Amino acid sequence: MTQASLDIVAMGDAIVDVIADCDEDFIRAHNLPKGSMQLLTPSEADELYAAMGMAREMSGGSAANSMAGVAAMGGRAAFIGQIAEDQLGMIFEHDMHALGVSFDTPPLPKGDGSGPPTGRCLILVTPDGQRTMNTCPGASHELEATALDRDLIASGSILFLEGYLFGPEKPRAAMMEAIKVAHAANRRVAFTLSESVCIAGRKESFSEMIESGGVDLLFCNEDEAFQLTGRTDLKHALTDLSIKVATVVVTSGPEGAAAIENGERIAIPAAPVNEVVDTTGAGDLFAAGFLTARCKGATLERCLWTGAIAAAEIIQHYGARPVTDLKSLVKL
Amino acid sequence: MTQASLDIVAMGDAIVDVIADCDEDFIRAHNLPKGSMQLLTPSEADELYAAMGMAREMSGGSAANSMAGVAAMGGRAAFIGQIAEDQLGMIFEHDMHALGVSFDTPPLPKGDGSGPPTGRCLILVTPDGQRTMNTCPGASHELEATALDRDLIASGSILFLEGYLFGPEKPRAAMMEAIKVAHAANRRVAFTLSESVCIAGRKESFSEMIESGGVDLLFCNEDEAFQLTGRTDLKHALTDLSIKVATVVVTSGPEGAAAIENGERIAIPAAPVNEVVDTTGAGDLFAAGFLTARCKGATLERCLWTGAIAAAEIIQHYGARPVTDLKSLVKL
Numbered sequence: 001m002t003q004a005s006l007d008i009v010a011m012g013d014a015i016v017d018v019i020a021d022c023d024e025d026f027i028r029a030h031n032l033p034k035g036s037m038q039l040l041t042p043s044e045a046d047e048l049y050a051a052m053g054m055a056r057e058m059s060g061g062s063a064a065n066s067m068a069g070v071a072a073m074g075g076r077a078a079f080i081g082q083i084a085e086d087q088l089g090m091i092f093e094h095d096m097h098a099l100g101v102s103f104d105t106p107p108l109p110k111g112d113g114s115g116p117p118t119g120r121c122l123i124l125v126t127p128d129g130q131r132t133m134n135t136c137p138g139a140s141h142e143l144e145a146t147a148l149d150r151d152l153i154a155s156g157s158i159l160f161l162e163g164y165l166f167g168p169e170k171p172r173a174a175m176m177e178a179i180k181v182a183h184a185a186n187r188r189v190a191f192t193l194s195e196s197v198c199i200a201g202r203k204e205s206f207s208e209m210i211e212s213g214g215v216d217l218l219f220c221n222e223d224e225a226f227q228l229t230g231r232t233d234l235k236h237a238l239t240d241l242s243i244k245v246a247t248v249v250v251t252s253g254p255e256g257a258a259a260i261e262n263g264e265r266i267a268i269p270a271a272p273v274n275e276v277v278d279t280t281g282a283g284d285l286f287a288a289g290f291l292t293a294r295c296k297g298a299t300l301e302r303c304l305w306t307g308a309i310a311a312a313e314i315i316q317h318y319g320a321r322p323v324t325d326l327k328s329l330v331k332l
Numbered sequence: 333m334t335q336a337s338l339d340i341v342a343m344g345d346a347i348v349d350v351i352a353d354c355d356e357d358f359i360r361a362h363n364l365p366k367g368s369m370q371l372l373t374p375s376e377a378d379e380l381y382a383a384m385g386m387a388r389e390m391s392g393g394s395a396a397n398s399m400a401g402v403a404a405m406g407g408r409a410a411f412i413g414q415i416a417e418d419q420l421g422m423i424f425e426h427d428m429h430a431l432g433v434s435f436d437t438p439p440l441p442k443g444d445g446s447g448p449p450t451g452r453c454l455i456l457v458t459p460d461g462q463r464t465m466n467t468c469p470g471a472s473h474e475l476e477a478t479a480l481d482r483d484l485i486a487s488g489s490i491l492f493l494e495g496y497l498f499g500p501e502k503p504r505a506a507m508m509e510a511i512k513v514a515h516a517a518n519r520r521v522a523f524t525l526s527e528s529v530c531i532a533g534r535k536e537s538f539s540e541m542i543e544s545g546g547v548d549l550l551f552c553n554e555d556e557a558f559q560l561t562g563r564t565d566l567k568h569a570l571t572d573l574s575i576k577v578a579t580v581v582v583t584s585g586p587e588g589a590a591a592i593e594n595g596e597r598i599a600i601p602a603a604p605v606n607e608v609v610d611t612t613g614a615g616d617l618f619a620a621g622f623l624t625a626r627c628k629g630a631t632l633e634r635c636l637w638t639g640a641i642a643a644a645e646i647i648q649h650y651g652a653r654p655v656t657d658l659k660s661l662v663k664l
Binding site for chain 2 (some may be wrong): 018020049050052053054055056058059066068086087088091094095097100117118199319321
C-alpha cells in the first residue's frame, strides 16, 4: 500500500445552486418537499424557476460542497463529477479549481445542443432558514464508470461517495466500480446517505452494498438512519448500522451529532450559532469537517466537533460553500 | 401627450455579475482599476477569472440594477438590453421578470456558438468593501436601434440611460434614437454618467448630446462631474452642468449627495450604515431611489433622501440588487 497523496477523493453531483427566498405559502402552493430534496424534469424545473424570485447562483452539489470545505480546512481534495461544456459547467469547474480542489472529469460536449446541460438545483429558502431543494440533474446523472480516473481514486486516503448519485443507474455503476478501485488500493470508503437513497428500490441495493462491506464510514441524519434500519430510536439504529459499517456518524441538526466506532459511542451538541440564515450544506460541511479531522489523525470526538463547527459556519450565511476562514475556526 | 403607463424605461448593459472577494495584493498584482470599471476582451476575462477565488453569480448591469430597485420600491419599470440565448442570458431574463420588471428585448440567437455570449462582469471585492469591476460585455454591446421597442419607450414617464452603454457605437446609436422617441412623446430623459463616458472620444460626443438638450436629468459622482467639466470643486461643476441640464444630481459616496434644479441647490448627508460589505450598485440604487420618488411627485430633497436610503441598503450586503424590503424602507 503506497502512501496516499490526497486526503479525500469525492464523487457527487456537479451542479450549480440557484438560491432564492420564498415564504411558506410558496412551498405549499408548489407542493415542494420542505427541508428535503426532489428531482425535477427540465420542464418542471423551468416552471418552478419562472415562479421563483430573483436568485443568486453558486456552485453546489453535496459532495462537491464537502470538498470545498475540506480544501478550506487545509485538506487535499479531489472531485469527480459530470458537467456539460456550458456556462454553468464552466462556473462549477472554476469554483472547484479556485478552492484548490482537483477536478478533471471531462465535460460532456455541447455538440448540437441536444445533450443534457450542467445540472441545477433550485433552492428555496424560507424565513426559518430551512432549504427546500429541487434538482434538475442534467449532465450530473450521466457520470459513467468510463469517466473515472482510477489512479486518482487510488491516490486518496478516503473515497467519499454522495448518496444522491446512488439513484441513477450510470453513476451508481460508476460508484460501485470506484469502491472496488479504492478497496484494491487499501483505501477507506465513506458514504453520505442523502435522503434519496432511502426510497424504495434504492434502499435494497444500498443495503446489499453495506452487507458486502462496501462502506467503511457512513454519514446520515436521524431520519435517514430510521428509514434505513426501520428503527425509531437513534441508539438501536446506530447499533444496527454499526454491525456492517466500521464507523457510523449520525447528525441531528440542532440536537448535535453522534458516532459509533469500535464499540465506542460519542455524542456531542451542535456548535452555537447566532442566526440560522440558510441550512443548505449543513450536512455536507459536517462531513467535510469530520473527514478532514480524520485524515489528520484526530480522535473520534474531535472529528465530530470539527464537523459541528464547519456546519455551524455554513448555516449562518447563504450558500453551501464556506465564506469565512474555516481553517482557523477548526484549528486542526 | 398621453398618460405614461410606466414610470421608468431603462437602457443598459444586460450582464451577470461574478463576485469574489480578494485582497489588495490581488488588485495590484493584476493591475486592476480599484473602485472603478474596465472593459476586458474575452481572453483577458478568462485569464482574470481563472485567477479569481470562488464566486457567486447574480444578475447585474448598472441600469438593470436601478430598475430592480425601482420595482422593489413600487415603481413600474421596464428594461431594454441585449442578452444572448444562453444560460447566463436566461438567468438575467429570469431575474428581471422575477422582480416585476418588463424585459422583452429578443436575445441574440446562439446560432453555431460563434456569436457573443451574454456579458459578464468580474467583480472583485476588497476587505474595505470597495468593488473593482472588470466587464466582458459580450452580447450587451451588440444592442442596436432596431431592437428598440418604440411604443415601450414612449410609454415611460422617464427614459433612463446608462453611460457604460454610451461607449460602443451600436448601443450609442440606439440611445440617440431612444432619446428622440422619448422626447417626441414628451417624456423626460435621465442619464447616469458611468465613468467610461469621461474618457477621450466619448466625452466630446456626450457634451454634444448635452448641448443639444438631449438630457433632462443627469446623475454622476464627483469624479465624473470634475472630469466632464474640468472643474475641481463641486459647486462650480454643478453650476456648469446645470446650464444645459434641468436637474443635476451628484453623489459623493460617504459624503452624501447634492442636486441642483431650477436654481435650487440641496445637499444631504449619506444615510447611516452599520457595515460596508460591498459597494457594488451604490450609484445604481441611488438613481433608482431618486427616480422612483420623482415619479411619485416627491420634492427634490425627498428624491435625494430616497436615493440615499436605497444606496445604504445595497452596500450592506453582497450584490447590486436589493435583498431587504426597500419599499417599506423608503416609505414613499
